[in-house]
Amino acid sequence: MPDDHRPETRAIRGQLNRTQYREHSSPLFLTSSFTFESAGAMADTFAGHGEGIIYSRYNNPSVDELVAKVCAMEGMEAGFATASGMSAVFASLAALVEQGDHIVATRAVFGSTHQILTQILPRWGISHTYVETDDPAGWAAAVRPETKLFVTETPSNPGLQLVDLELAGQFCREHGLLFVVDNCFATPYLQRPGDYGADLVTHSATKWMDGQGRVLGGLLVGSQEVMERVIFFCRHTGPAMSPFNAWVISKSLETLHVRMEAHCRSALDLALWLQQQEAVAAVHYPFLPSHPQYALAQRQMKAGGGIVTFELRGGAAGATRVLDSALLCTRSSNLGDTRTILTHPATTTHSKLSITERAAVGITDGLLRMSVGLESVEDIKVDLLRGLV
Incomplete structure (x- = not known):
């Protein structure tokens, strides 16, 4: 599909998987694993050189199509689909920090995100400092030598406080921080944090992306460099979205x-x-x-x-x-x-x-x-x- 199509067109026409039957609507690839034509082809795929698909925990045609659509809508290079929005949020943090690291986060975050920052990550020696959404001077004051991430959601849940994405992008570049944005409330149709320098964008696809209260799902999309770390983490810790849920959400993106x-x-x-x-x-x-x-x-x-x-x-x-x-x-x-x-x-x-x-x-x-x-x-x-x- 041409890259100059608008996001709404890409959401409708971003079909990756058409079988020999040439179906008009994307098929559902409801399978846990995939086969190989030869031992060599299987070895090449596991070595990262082949074009085969290994296992639906890693990727699946139905999931790949959803990820490709959201990447196109957000203007990002790569992505991964998870089983829920909170698994996406957790992966956006845990994949990018290690013991001794520090996170700066805006105070107005979802309740479960707060629990991850205050109750779970500290168990592994990862600390955080909360800052106000509209206080760039406070953001700078919170930065330490060990700070790695600036994390925010805008609009916030539930207070609908906003973060100036342009200022935040400049702040992260000046301080060498990765810029992580929860874009769930706005969706890529209303707002694209990547246009302001976000390195990683998360979504609870359970919400507006599905839009009908049917399935759970989460999305992470970002730069190729950042997503390599996130994809490695997700493939080996296993929060993968099911092919069925991916197919449902992918169809929902069309509207x-x-x-x-x-x-x-x-x-x-x-x-x-x-x-x-x-x-x-x-x-x-x-x-x-x-x-x-x-x-x-x-x-x-x-x-x-x-x-x-x-x-x-x-x-x-x-x-x-x-x-x-x-x-x-x-x-x-x-x-x-x-x-x-x-x-x-x-x-x-x-x-x-x-x-x-x-x-x-x-x-x-x-x-x-x-x-x-x-x-x-x-x-x-x-x-x-x-x-x-």
């Missing part, structure tokens, strides 16, 4: 741009509407003019994404009332679905953080995260109004 445009349009509508509700104390959405980083969002994102967070004046009781009153919106910890989902981060996704840690990233007891689906916006408003009293 990602259409879905994200609709999610973003509805999310902005709902954010503006929520601002007018007496029971709502604050609304957070990158493309709201009231967002403190609105100008930055306009500069580095195509649209604001499908997540809206809002704080209830009634605190935890107000949030519980909205959750329990909902008949259409789903109570779940997931996001990125065709169905609108409400989540209370303080008691679910970020419940393992201390009260102080939650307060530092803006997670109050009254905060709700809404993953805006594809239902009628008016029906979602009616459903929310049941609890906004």
Whole structure:
């Protein structure tokens, strides 16, 4: 396929695997292993010289097609697909650091990412320092001789805080750090961190990439040099995505741009509407003019994404009332679905953080995260109004 096609075209036309039957839709290669025509061919492949496929833990035609699509959409050179988003996040860290190394990370990260940084990596002598998303001077002050990575997610989960990707890319180049970005909330359709110098980009493909709450998956894409280390780590530790899940997500990417445009349009509508509700104390959405980083969002994102967070004046009781009153919106910890989902981060996704840690990233007891689906916006408003009293 020509390299000058736009990302949405590449997502639809990026079919790698057409058999002798010349099927129009990509086939599913549901096999654990592959055969070889001769002993020599098998030996050459294991030695890295042949073109055969060894084992689906290493690669698989269905998985390869998904990886190639995401690389094309993100403008990256190589990638690996994992069994879940968190296995991708873990691999993005563990593959690139060793005992004694140090990581600088923005404080507003997903709850499980926080657990990896604070509870798991320290067991192996890997330390970290948290910095604020909008404080480049603080980033520089946190760098040590042993610092190897700068890790961030933008927009953040759940507070929708942004990191200036251009500044972050410059910062990493100046300090010789690898730049790792969790791009899950934005997707490659809305934002491409690689354009700003990111060395590695991660995704929970479970979310918007699948978009229908069906399968788990994670993606890592980056420069060839960085991905060689990540691929080695993943091939030998085994977090590989299943061929079936890869096939499902690859097909879903064909509609990602259409879905994200609709999610973003509805999310902005709902954010503006929520601002007018007496029971709502604050609304957070990158493309709201009231967002403190609105100008930055306009500069580095195509649209604001499908997540809206809002704080209830009634605190935890107000949030519980909205959750329990909902008949259409789903109570779940997931996001990125065709169905609108409400989540209370303080008691679910970020419940393992201390009260102080939650307060530092803006997670109050009254905060709700809404993953805006594809239902009628008016029906979602009616459903929310049941609890906004």
